[in-house]
Amino acid sequence: MARRILIAVIAIIVLLSAGCRRQADNGEIPDENIENGNVAGEEDEGKDEEKIDEIQSIVDGMTLDEKIGQLFIFGIDGTEIDDYTINMIDSHKVGGFIFFGNNLETAEQTVELLNSLKERNRNNILPLFFAVDEEGGKVSRLSKFFSNLPNARTIGSINQEDISYEFGRVLAGRLKELGFNMDFAPVLDINSNPQNPVIGNRAFGSTKEAVIDNGIKVMEGINSGNIISIVKHFPGHGDTSVDSHVDLPVIGKSLEELKSLELVPFKRAIEEDVDGIMVAHILFPELDKDYPATLSENIIKNLLRDELSYDGVVISDDMTMGAIVENYSVGEAAVRFLKAGGDIVLVCHGYENQISALNRVKEEVLSENISLRELNEKVYRIIRLKMKYGLSDILVEEYDVERINRQAEELLNRIKR
Template identity: 45%
Template sequence: MNKFWTRRAGIVVLGLLLALSAACANKENGGSSPSDAPTFTDSPSSAPATPSASSPEPAESPIVEPDPTQAILTSMTLEQKIGQMLLVGIDGTEMDKEMNRLITEQHVGGIILYKNNFSDLEGSVRLVNELKKANEGNPAPLFMSVDQEGGKVSRLPKDFTAIPDAAKVGKTGDPKLAEEMGALLAAEMKVMGFNVDFAPVLDINSNPKNPVIGSRSFGNRADVVTSMGVAVMKGLQQNGAIAVVKHFPGHGDTSVDSHLDLPVVRKTTEQLQAMEWLPFQTAIESGVDAVMVAHILFPLIDPDAPASFSSIIIGDQLRGALGFEGVVITDDMTMGAIADHYGIEDAALKSVEAGTDIILVAHGYDTGKQVYDKLLQAVREGRVSEARIDESVRRILALKLKYQLSDASIPVPKPEDLPNEQIRAWLERL
């Protein structure tokens, strides 16, 4: 366990000792344990002893273990909780005062870097380390994220040997090669200090006029996209990177780029179930940790809201019908599909109300602050309950604990530290 979580584990242990001491005192006085004591869960390995026939004494109480997620959540302020639900972008290639404020004052839970945020290896790693260092006073480590899909969506410095797009890998039809692709992407992420990859794309490229998916998809058949995409997901996860599958419920049959405008897809739920949902359904059954929801309007399902803030698509379908219990994140709220049609702050609030856990605001410090203020105001005025916020923050903290995220600085990699040799060997087998 790294130092960050060890420190929080110490807080939990202290809470346990205090709770046990209070329980003993209350027992002597005929009272009950305090209502503000940490929440504990039964340890599955600690079953009560079975009394023998000659011993009428009751079984000992099972040993209980503290829930670290709940312990951290209980220690957080409302402002810190709201911050955990934001993942924001940075301007330029260096740490600046505005980003420092978003981390230290708005307590944002994650950062995304794009290609224009990377300089050389040394400068890029320095930026990552400075972002993490600024987060020292916050209750959980940062999600350090990037879109590293391969092909045209590759953000890391050009020192890395290029990984091809999903379409080329999909043509092999070999899930083992796809899983190795995921492992290589994870290796790239790790050496640069990242822990979240917004990949793989699980969209089925069924529309030849699609201007934004194309070769980012593993193919135009559901079975190919499912087998290859889920294999990449597993390769990422098994090598310590959080995979975020995208773009639910499916961006493959659009003729509009949601970065520029709002796509409208006139499909029914039954049609999506028969095709677009299939890769996501398998990913969920295979243990995906996070799902990105698209900015697409499906008027036959919800005429009033695009998927990214539709309570029908997020709540009834993704969480309900498909049973997804992990972290839901929006696509970038500053994209034209939202900014030009709905208003970013209002859409962000509606998305949280619909069941989203993380709002992605990839561009604009002021916009990130405005979204934060909007969510905070909504809770203070009673439009959104703090219990609803706690649901999302609990999922976020659980995911950070699962992958043992850390804000520890990383060394600048040397050329031999990069996984380029492994990438080239893999490329020869494609």
Template identity: 45%
Template sequence: MRLHRIYCVSAAACMLIVLVLGGCMTKHPSPSAPVTEPEVDPIATLVQSMSLPEKIGQMVVVGLDGTEVEPPIRSLIADSHVGGIILYGNNIVSATQTNKLVNDLKHLNQTAGAKLPLLISTDQEGGRVSRLPKEFPTFPSSKAVGRTKDADYAYQVGSSLGEAMSAVGLNTDFAPVLDVNTNPDNPVIGDRAFGSTAELVSSMGVQEMLGIQSQGVIPVVKHFPGHGDTSVDSHFGLPVVDHDLNRLRSVEFVPFRAAIEKGAPVVMVAHILMNKLDPNLPASMSRKVIQDLLRGELKFDGVVITDDMTMGAVGKVMPIGPASVHAVLAGADLILVGHVLTEQQAVLRALTTAVQNGDIPQSVIDKSVYRIVKLKQSYRLSDQPTPLGNLKKLNEHIKAALNHSS
């Protein structure tokens, strides 16, 4: 009875309570937001699947002796997992022989169970730095290309370089040279440069780079931060450059900045001592040059490769093993070791030991390997054999492209 009176006295309030409670009881819970699976990064997954020797191997590009696959290079590929090969003039006799050598290297890498195809490279600039087999036409020097001041012609030269490289199976060209030749007494650059002004080198060099790239060949711009005003050949000694940052930004950096803005995939760093930037270490081993300037100021996020670590400039500073560790800590992704098996083994050993000891953080190695994988995949590199192209037809096309009429 008491409850009934409470109901009658508070009918409106109770009805409100009933409605509210009823609403709460009959209201359907709002559907949960769908659970989104984190996006899988296939490159990161591949890097994580690799052993330390596989990762270190990917960061080393080596040369070989002879004109065919022999035990030392066989071991470097099958056992040390090296990720790249550089061919020099002594490795190249003819188009047929070069094509067979390239395909044999690819086959060896494939049968060894490598997770990634090989970078197979050479220095094919034109002029006095030409490695292509004798069956191909003679390519003009960069100076001769620059003299035309014809950017379209520079693109045609680059495209022809890429075609010739591809015909024998090479997939990486250490060209173009983006040094500004401001020192007429320079013993190593000279006619390898497009010219003596930053503007001319930028316009011609970038177009040649894009031409090489158009044929699916990886161009490597060099020699950062600028080898044009040196009086010592870094093959034999350590060049010293005294320019400050203001001068470098207005001259030497200009072509590299332009190439990076146009998508340069790889930059080669020189063995030159930049006194005003880092008086203690050559550019190839300097964090100030690679990390702060190339990656930081110029915003380059591609692959950084050192010049050949067996060059005399490196030996003037320290042994090749510690030098390679310095280069990786400075920001280099690829260490180029063009000659001498014991030197190549020393680099592989030094890098492995440095990671195991904690001197090189694992994260540094993983970032470099990530960039290397991304590069190889973006250019669709493959270890499938490359059939030798129709040289007669190709040469006719190249000669026509190289025939510049002013």
């Protein structure tokens, strides 16, 4: 409990400092550093170092199982908490859950499900990620009770920054209302291949300009609603002819070709302090002839981490997709992803797959194939993200579907003008 209180205090400090920075950026509060002669911001640097030390102290105080559990987001079966899910929370200290349409029948049932998971998790050191794919268009897990929103292509064709930002804000509003805190959106793929079977109108367009101008604004709109935005699918899924849910796509582009097109939106997102990046199950033989991006050290560590200077959270695409399970065991894939530089393994389906991945990663840590230093760095990044958004186990007591739907209708009316 003492550790929980410490984490809550640190989270409040992080949120307050982030809020002050946002106000200063908007010109609402004068720059006190300059007024007081502290041009270099030495006082702020000291505060930042103090926060870093506090987060590190939390990492240092965690058990091995607590640390390993934070590396996973799992799917669940059904519409209510079950024994398998309870075991994941109680015994394995899992970092979060992802939800699909079959988990979410009504707004009332959704709130009850998320609240029950929060209640079960209260004895654990860290709150849970509650993630969902809510992109608009055909990829909407909440469409049974919230109004349909346009797809990304429609938003991109309008190409107005205020509309794109509002689109993201509306997405965030529906998640926040029910207790979610993470959106696997927006898609930053450039739909450069018209025959692409999986991206299509999920992309904001077929040019890097369309994706940057609209995708980044949607990301910022999601963040404005205090929802974590995970952009996808690095290093680019827009030129594939195979659906990675079924099999492993192959893209034969060189690094220079990727830098001139597919990587550009992700580079911009990194410059704009993106919360997290999801890596795709795609083989790029010119970058790594042996492993798909999710399992490739050359792509995650060398390209994303080192060359693009990204130090945020890296999440895998679902490790139970055909591109992986047709070629690797889920446990092997989880280990390779983490060793390649990833942080959070996404395992959406199958309790046995989830247990296998947890056990295999623990074996690798105990045998020092994944070093304690690497493990601590991953956990540090995850805690930093949870604190940035003030995640907690506070239950949702009230929600208003009609109010959220009115926000969507207002956006749709603006689009029609």
